[in-house]
Amino acid sequence: MIGVRAVQKVSSTRAFAKVAPHVIPALDRAVHRLTRGKVLLSAQLLPGVILTATGARSGRPRRTPLACMPEEGGGSWILVGSNFGRTGHPAWTANLLAHPDAEISWKGTDIPVTAVLLAGEERAAVWKTLLTFWPPYAAYQERVEREIRLFRITPRPSA
Incomplete structure (x- = not known):
């Protein structure tokens, strides 16, 4: 079995950043659909949602x-717009900035949520926690000039 540290090391590389955005989301969407929202392949290492x-x-x-x-x-939950350490912000971050009300599929349950872009001291505190949670985020930030966007998503109250 591949260890978490080995995966962290590989996921910090530029080669991973080139290949992963084309492979991982497609596999995740397919497996998520086939299992009716119960399985997300990438969630075997990190918790995951379908936004x-x-x-x-x-x-x-x-x-x-x-x-x-x-x-x-x-x-x-905290969502990280790392884009695998690639230059531009991922499209989903622009979508949340324009339309903060969204939905996630979390462990097979659909949850209406609202997203808030974190800034200042709040962002700094969450970033520190994120680097403990998944250290490769530090390598992603080092490769780009932009500040990686962090969003806190919280369930919307039921109507």
């Missing part, structure tokens, strides 16, 4: 498998 957000330009629903960090106490 359904409204496209910033298209206005259409966009489904994106994402790693996440559940916050202590449950009930909220």
